[in-house]
Amino acid sequence: MVYVYVCKRFKVSMEMVSGKDSEWILNLVKFYLKHRRKEMQKLERAEVNPKRRVNTCSYDSSSDVFKINLVYKDQKGVDQELKWIIKVTRSDINEHANILLRHEKQVFSRLVCDLVNAIKQKSTTFTDGSRFNFEELILMPEYIYDETNHAADVTRHVLVLENLEEKQYFTSMPGPLNLSHFKCAVKTIAKFHAVGLCHKQMMWQTFAQQSSQARATKTFEDVEVEGENKIPVGKDGLFSRFPFLSEKMLTMNHLISNRQTFLTMYQQLLKCFPAESYLLDIFDYIRSSTDHILGVLDQADEDIDHPLDSISLGILESRSFLFIYDEDEDKENKGNKNAKVQRSHSDRATTRDRKSVV
Numbered sequence: 405m406v407y408v409y410v411c412k413r414f415k416v417s418m419e420m421v422s423g424k425d426s427e428w429i430l431n432l433v434k435f436y437l438k439h440r441r442k443e444m445q446k447l448e449r450a451e452v453n454p455k456r457r458v459n460t461c462s463y464d465s466s467s468d469v470f471k472i473n474l475v476y477k478d479q480k481g482v483d484q485e486l487k488w489i490i491k492v493t494r495s496d497i498n499e500h501a502n503i504l505l506r507h508e509k510q511v512f513s514r515l516v517c518d519l520v521n522a523i524k525q526k527s528t529t530f531t532d533g534s535r536f537n538f539e540e541l542i543l544m545p546e547y548i549y550d551e552t553n554h555a556a557d558v559t560r561h562v563l564v565l566e567n568l569e570e571k572q573y574f575t576s577m578p579g580p581l582n583l584s585h586f587k588c589a590v591k592t593i594a595k596f597h598a599v600g601l602c603h604k605q606m607m608w609q610t611f612a613q614q615s616s617q618a619r620a621t622k623t624f625e626d627v628e629v630e631g632e633n634k635i636p637v638g639k640d641g642l643f644s645r646f647p648f649l650s651e652k653m654l655t656m657n658h659l660i661s662n663r664q665t666f667l668t669m670y671q672q673l674l675k676c677f678p679a680e681s682y683l684l685d686i687f688d689y690i691r692s693s694t695d696h697i698l699g700v701l702d703q704a705d706e707d708i709d710h711p712l713d714s715i716s717l718g719i720l721e722s723r724s725f726l727f728i729y730d731e732d733e734d735k736e737n738k739g740n741k742n743a744k745v746q747r748s749h750s751d752r753a754t755t756r757d758r759k760s761v762v
Contacts, residue, residue, distance in 0.1 A: 406426065406446075406447050406448065407427060407448070407450070407461055409450070409451045409452065410425040410429075410452045410512065411452055413470075414454075414490070415496065417468050417492045417560075418492065418562070419560075429452070432548075433474060433486070436486070436563060438492050439477055439508075442478065444479075444480055445477040445478060446476065446477045447474070450475075451471075452470050452471070452472045452490070453473045454469075454471075455469040463682040467492060467493040467501045467502075467504070467505045467561075468493065469491055469548040471489055471490075471567060472486075472489070473486075474486040479500070479587070486568055487567045487570040488564050488565060489564070489565055489566075489567045490564050491561075491562070491563065491564075492562070493561050494558060494575045495558055495560070496557070496558045500658045502559060503559075503654065503655055504656075505563060505575055506552070507648055507655040508563060508747070509550045510565065511554075511648070512544075512547040512550070512552050512565065513631070515646055517539075518603070519542060519599055519603055520538045520542065522599070522606055523536075523542070523599060523602075524538060525606070526606070533746050540595075541595045541596070541598070543592065544593070544691060545568050548566060549562075549564040550563045550564065550568065562662060568595075568726050569726070572728055572729075573727065574727060575725070575727070581722050585725070586724075589720075589725050592725070595600065596715075601714050603715070604713070606644070607642060608641075609740050611635065611641040615635045615637050618634075633646045649715070653700075660700065663698070672689075
């Protein structure tokens with residue numbers, strides 16, 4: 405008999421009737437195994453519980469997050485465990501979160517896979533000793549599954565990802581990042597930016613080759629008609645391939661529309677430190693350049709391709725990163741030291757024998 409527990413909050417968010425929760429979970433596991441060429445003999449148990457929030461903010465537009473733990477038997481009868489997180493949003497409950505999760509869902513399902521393939525393709529041009537793994541450059545949770553449902557005027561988005569906390573990744577302590585956290589975060593962003601530049605260069609070359617091939621196949625009998633579909637190149641090709649990347653005014657509207665409010669709040673914060681009043685002059689310069697940085701007013705310059713233009717990560721905060729710590733560092737992020745793990749009698753006997761030898 406399969407043991408399945410699904411919390412009430414998840415059923416309400418997913419609008420599941422009794423009995424449909426087990427069917428949804430079973431289809432989820434089958435989808436995961438099918439795309440990884442694995443097979444399942446039997447689903448043993450599954451649990452879906454709300455994920456505890458580490459950071460909560462009054463302006464938070466986060467989606468509902470749940471933890472799902474699965475155990476199944478493979479074809480050899482060996483138990484395999486899967487630990488994921490499920491993000492769910494509904495347009496009738498939180499429209500901002502619904503728009504953001506739709507964008508995140510498209511990034512994981514389409515863009516990240518393309519970036520990984522670009523890294524693998526570029527890596528083949530190096531010698532064996534200098535090749536690298538894509539996980540060294542892009543360290544993101546593994547994409548598992550996504551779905552979108554429409555019912556009347558309500559839209560629901562679902563995204564399932566790998567639970568990195570099960571791999572000992574933790575958020576930083578509440579408050580600003582320290583210097584070590586900051587260096588690690590900047591290094592990670594720099595790697596992503598470098599991958600974006602390489603990906604853009606490869607796409608630009610592909611678009612140019614396709615366009616030149618299309619022109620070469622034309623004959624004198626071909627007549628160009630105004631409005632004819634042509635192979636897009638440059639940014640046009642990028643946005644035609646990933647149209648959601650050009651929707652920053654929609655996905656980030658909740659922040660862009662309130663940018664002056666946030667800037668005023670930060671200015672008042674800086675005034676609390678009279679000894680560092682020089683920061684206000686720097687802040688005034690940043691504030692006057694905000695619209696240009698966000699690209700709100702420079703619509704005419706969007707066709708200009710800067711050599712360092714790359715895929716943007718959007719707004720990053722301290723809670724946007726998860727960190728993995730060395731054994732001797734940041735012990736406050738670990739579990740209670742007093743917690744003991746129950747050992748078997750044979751283990752205790754072996755320990756006593758070793759102690760006696762020493």
